[in-house]
Amino acid sequence: MAFDTTRAMVGGAGPLPERDIIEGFDRLIAANRLFGADLNSSVIKKSGKGTPFLVRRHPSIHRMLALWRDVFANRVLPQEILDALAPEVLGLAHGDGLLLFGKDRVLYDCRIVRGNEGVGHLTLCFYREREPVFRFLPFPRRPGHRIVYIEGISLSAQSTGYASSLFRHYERLFHDLGFHRFRLKASLSVGKYYWAKEGFDCEDRKQFGEMRENLLALVRRLGLPVEEQEVRRLNHASMVATFRRELPIPVYRNADGYYATARDASHTEEFRFPLGKAFLLCSDPWDGCKVIYTDTPRRTGLVWSEGFLDHEARPGHPESPKRLEALLAAIREEGMRESLIFLEPYIPAMESLHAVHDPAYLEAFREAAARGDRHFAVRDCAISEGSYEAALLAAGGVMAGIDAVLSGSSDNAFCAVRPPGHHAGRSSAMGFCFVNNVAAGARYARSAYGLGRIYVLDWDVHHGNGTQALFDEDPLTFFCSLHEHPSFCYPGTGRRLEKGTGAGRGFTLNIPLAPHAGDREMIEAFEREVVPSIEAFRPELILLSAGFDAHRDDPIAGLECTEDAYIHMTRRVLELADRHCEGRVVSVLEGGYRTESLVSSAIAHIKTLQGRGGSPCSSARG
Amino acid sequence: MFVGPRMKRDLVTVTPGATLEAAARLLTAHRIHHLPVVEEGNRLVGIVSDTDLRKATLDGMSGGADRGDSGRPVTVGEIMTRELMTLSPGDTLDDAMLVLSRHRIGALPVVDGDRLVGIVTKADILSALLSTLDIEGLGVRIEVVLPRDVKEVARLFGALGDAHVEVRSLVLALHGDDGYAAFIRVATIDVASVRDRLREKGFAVGELSDFYEGG
Numbered sequence: 001m002a003f004d005t006t007r008a009m010v011g012g013a014g015p016l017p018e019r020d021i022i023e024g025f026d027r028l029i030a031a032n033r034l035f036g037a038d039l040n041s042s043v044i045k046k047s048g049k050g051t052p053f054l055v056r057r058h059p060s061i062h063r064m065l066a067l068w069r070d071v072f073a074n075r076v077l078p079q080e081i082l083d084a085l086a087p088e089v090l091g092l093a094h095g096d097g098l099l100l101f102g103k104d105r106v107l108y109d110c111r112i113v114r115g116n117e118g119v120g121h122l123t124l125c126f127y128r129e130r131e132p133v134f135r136f137l138p139f140p141r142r143p144g145h146r147i148v149y150i151e152g153i154s155l156s157a158q159s160t161g162y163a164s165s166l167f168r169h170y171e172r173l174f175h176d177l178g179f180h181r182f183r184l185k186a187s188l189s190v191g192k193y194y195w196a197k198e199g200f201d202c203e204d205r206k207q208f209g210e211m212r213e214n215l216l217a218l219v220r221r222l223g224l225p226v227e228e229q230e231v232r233r234l235n236h237a238s239m240v241a242t243f244r245r246e247l248p249i250p251v252y253r254n255a256d257g258y259y260a261t262a263r264d265a266s267h268t269e270e271f272r273f274p275l276g277k278a279f280l281l282c283s284d285p286w287d288g289c290k291v292i293y294t295d296t297p298r299r300t301g302l303v304w305s306e307g308f309l310d311h312e313a314r315p316g317h318p319e320s321p322k323r324l325e326a327l328l329a330a331i332r333e334e335g336m337r338e339s340l341i342f343l344e345p346y347i348p349a350m351e352s353l354h355a356v357h358d359p360a361y362l363e364a365f366r367e368a369a370a371r372g373d374r375h376f377a378v379r380d381c382a383i384s385e386g387s388y389e390a391a392l393l394a395a396g397g398v399m400a401g402i403d404a405v406l407s408g409s410s411d412n413a414f415c416a417v418r419p420p421g422h423h424a425g426r427s428s429a430m431g432f433c434f435v436n437n438v439a440a441g442a443r444y445a446r447s448a449y450g451l452g453r454i455y456v457l458d459w460d461v462h463h464g465n466g467t468q469a470l471f472d473e474d475p476l477t478f479f480c481s482l483h484e485h486p487s488f489c490y491p492g493t494g495r496r497l498e499k500g501t502g503a504g505r506g507f508t509l510n511i512p513l514a515p516h517a518g519d520r521e522m523i524e525a526f527e528r529e530v531v532p533s534i535e536a537f538r539p540e541l542i543l544l545s546a547g548f549d550a551h552r553d554d555p556i557a558g559l560e561c562t563e564d565a566y567i568h569m570t571r572r573v574l575e576l577a578d579r580h581c582e583g584r585v586v587s588v589l590e591g592g593y594r595t596e597s598l599v600s601s602a603i604a605h606i607k608t609l610q611g612r613g614g615s616p617c618s619s620a621r622g
Numbered sequence: 623m624f625v626g627p628r629m630k631r632d633l634v635t636v637t638p639g640a641t642l643e644a645a646a647r648l649l650t651a652h653r654i655h656h657l658p659v660v661e662e663g664n665r666l667v668g669i670v671s672d673t674d675l676r677k678a679t680l681d682g683m684s685g686g687a688d689r690g691d692s693g694r695p696v697t698v699g700e701i702m703t704r705e706l707m708t709l710s711p712g713d714t715l716d717d718a719m720l721v722l723s724r725h726r727i728g729a730l731p732v733v734d735g736d737r738l739v740g741i742v743t744k745a746d747i748l749s750a751l752l753s754t755l756d757i758e759g760l761g762v763r764i765e766v767v768l769p770r771d772v773k774e775v776a777r778l779f780g781a782l783g784d785a786h787v788e789v790r791s792l793v794l795a796l797h798g799d800d801g802y803a804a805f806i807r808v809a810t811i812d813v814a815s816v817r818d819r820l821r822e823k824g825f826a827v828g829e830l831s832d833f834y835e836g837g
Contacts, residue, residue, distance in 0.1 A: 318812055378788065378810075379786055379810070380810050423811070430809075462811065488762070489762060490761065490762045491762075491811070492757070492758075492760055492807075493758075493760065515829070556811070556813075557814075
């Protein structure tokens with residue numbers, strides 16, 4: 001290969017001289033391998049067939065140079081990239097490789113050949129994303145991540161081994177060239193099951209929602225022994241691909257190799273495949289997309305839904321939808337949106353909530369919200385009409401995070417949910433909490449995935465009395481809480497002497513901190529007591545009740561921590577999780593009532609979960 | 623508050639003829655420190671504590687054995703305290719506290735005539751205080767320093783009412799020469815805004831943490 005990836009990797013190697021690049025353009029133009037092009041989106045949508053752009057003369061050298069600098073940072077010569085993009089894999093090579101200069105992107109187009117015979121077609125596109133600065137305005141924009149798309153790949157022969165080998169080669173190449181993301185986009189028809197297994201997901205979430213509905217319809221039509229909830233909690237096409245592997249269903253193939261779930265005139269040849277595979281083989285074509293996170297060491301899921309905003313308290317109430325709106329806006333601002341795996345929460349099965357809450361209690365809550373009551377149980381717990389659904393969705397959000405982490409579609413997850421949950425007891429709402437999200441998640445991880453030991457670490461400034469009470473006698477769920485001392489802080493529980501009861505004695509650890517304690521005290525207590533207790537317990541999953549109201553700028557209580565404490569604790573929890581449970585950490589938002597400190601702390605926390613350097617974001621300080 | 627409703631009624635007792643070993647077993651089994659000694663008809667004749675037992679055992683060891691001259695085991699009746707401080711159900715918890723404190727003892731039998739009907743221990747007094755002050759209940763304490771004027775106390779109550787806050791307990795104590803200190807336990811997570819509202823109305827609200835001598 002002409003292109004030396006180590007050269008590009010060496011920091012400070014610096015860009016190549018423009019003179020060399022211009023010379024490279026000239027050579028390719030002379031060899032008829034460089035043109036200008038306009039994308040033809042109507043052709044792309046039909047996919048695969050024909051040339052997805054209108055080739056024309058190349059633009060001015062000046063414009064090409066500007067684009068080269070923008071996209072490749074002048075780290076590679078035109079001929080080098082052409083060569084590097086065309087490796088021979090599994091006996092297949094690239095023919096007629098062209099570079100095309102569009103308005104804002106460079107395209108690579110080629111035929112895939114075996115010997116002299118054309119067997120397919122591949123189009124890549126390189127560009128730099130412009131992130132809108134304001135949420136509602138397309139302009140002004142600022143330079144964002146550099147992205148590679150595979151706009152189309154088609155192969156006449158079923159040859160998934162080729163695509164995945166090629167993409168593995170590309171992933172390495174693009175990483176070395178400094179691209180942040182690598183998206184593969186293809187209209188997936190025949191190979192859709194294999195694409196999903198390779199980690200492709202639907203291009204947009206709405207489409208995925210439809211896919212889930214279709215699967216549900218199939219399950220109902222065939223009367224399969226599958227719970228609706230099992231389908232609802234699917235969050236990624238790869239989870240569909242491996243869904244219910246032990247349950248085979250019949251499918252029928254036609255002469256062209258297409259499958260259907262019902263026998264008809266053309267689909268006659270019967271096969272039996274596992275449910276998820278069979279469903280995908282028969283589903284309509286969908287746009288697949290795979291994001292490869294070359295800029296973060298860990299894949300972090302983010303559970304988020306507009307549904308969390310439907311819980312509204314009276315004006316002036318600290319636990320307001322603005323908390324989450326601001327957090328989401330910051331995630332966008334920080335350019336993190338594309339490096340996070342967005343996960344959709346779902347309304348959980350009532351049985352899974354009854355493992356934590358009294359059915360009559362949940363029903364009373366539902367009625368209060370439906371009736372239009374202004375608060376439920378206590379005045380702190382202000383509600384609106386949408387509160388009940390939002391609270392259920394928040395618990396389902398934790399479950400979705402657990403699904404993602406335990407199925408391996410993300411390494412860890414942050415659940416940006418509200419209302420919070422850690423004060424909610426079996427039949428008590430208090431302290432802004434209604435449904436105990438973390439407790440419901442722990443019970444769910446146990447029943448759905450058969451997990452044994454689960455460690456719950458609660459660093460909200462308030463003691464997690466609800467969670468503690470629910471697991472008081474449970475030796476398999478370790479509850480540890482760091483909080484401001486109960487003589488000074490709500491809810492007035494969480495003293496050292498509370499250590500669990502019965503079989504659960506010794507599996508509750510309360511660490512009260514004196515008022516005005518800051519990072520030093522928090523981190524010392526964490527290292528002295530929390531770390532050894534995690535080591536000794538050897539958890540199979542770590543759940544975090546991550547409130548950010550111990551921050552010094554938060555008005556609600558008296559601790560004076562900063563982002564540094566959260567970064568430290570997050571990093572250490574990840575280390576311990578790596579050692580004991582393959583890095584499985586699901587973090588759940590609890591409190592945090594001053595928007596600025598909540599946002600900067602949560603962003604620092606999420607970035608640390610992603611394995612980034614973890615320095616506080618720009619807005620973290622004052 | 624009278625002693626009757628607060629005293630413990632399901633009693634563990636011994637007879638004067640019981641051995642020290644039997645008494646010690648009872649103390650351990652029930653995790654208690656005092657045994658009223660009764661004769662038939664629940665007639666109270668003494669009390670024996672774990673301290674008494676320990677002392678008798680130590681004396682016995684230094685004297686050779688915890689057995690009498692005749693070789694038979696020492697009984698509770700020989701070592702029990704016969705001059706008893708007792709209460710009747712009509713006495714108050716204040717009485718109990720004063721007696722327990724002045725005489726530095728741990729438990730007071732409650733008698734109706736000479737018949738034993740209950741016992742009040744230091745632990746019972748503590749739990750009465752805990753529940754009166756609602757220390758285990760959910761909430762946070764607010765401290766307000768007021769001029770020693772009942773009208774100011776009334777104004778404070780009005781302000782708490784306006785804030786729609788649930789008050790769990792309130793202690794009003796003399797503070798300095800001409801002030802009151804009110805310790806109010808409120809059941810809300812948003813105690814910061816309650817403090818702010820009180821300050822807006824001119825009350826001197828202390829942060830409890832202000833009094834903490836942190837390390």
